[in-house]
Amino acid sequence: MPPNHAATRAAVECSLADLSLRADAWVHSLHMDAAPEDRELLLRLVEIGFLPGQRVSVVARATGGGDPLAVRVGRSTFALRRREAALVRVGAMPPAPAAQ
Template sequence: MNPTARTLDHSTDFLPYRIEAVHPPAQAPEWGEWLRELGFIPGEKVMLMARAPGGDPLVVRVGSSTFALRRAEAACIEVVQLAEAAVPA
């Protein structure tokens, strides 16, 4: 894992991230294909939009789509934070 990377479930709400990799768990390898089909592919921009009470599920925007992911699914997605856009003066 990239030293500046984290998993999507540990990302900060409303900050932009880029997907680095998807690492499905050994007990559920089909999650990798399913997440790719939804658009969770390396290079794609992603943002955590909300967390339900208790932290599960998470509301995640990838591209122009929004999904609810279980925390375990979001933990499979390795991301790096993108530089925040500068606010014009």
């Protein structure tokens, strides 16, 4: 029986806040059922490029609590708080293309 690719992908997903330093990952989704006060934050994340299929990595963490994170998405680098990064779901493999 072939492996369940959806289950395999789901097993390797985590939040961007939990991604290991310098590990390559791909955006799978945003945590769209976040609290109402996070809606503007979700829009900002989309506007700066955190879209499904985009390659991301955490390039640095602040000493101490690790907040903020320096995160590379595409060719740009942004500073995100851990709370902001936690809204981005990432995986070790690119997301499966949407069915047409």
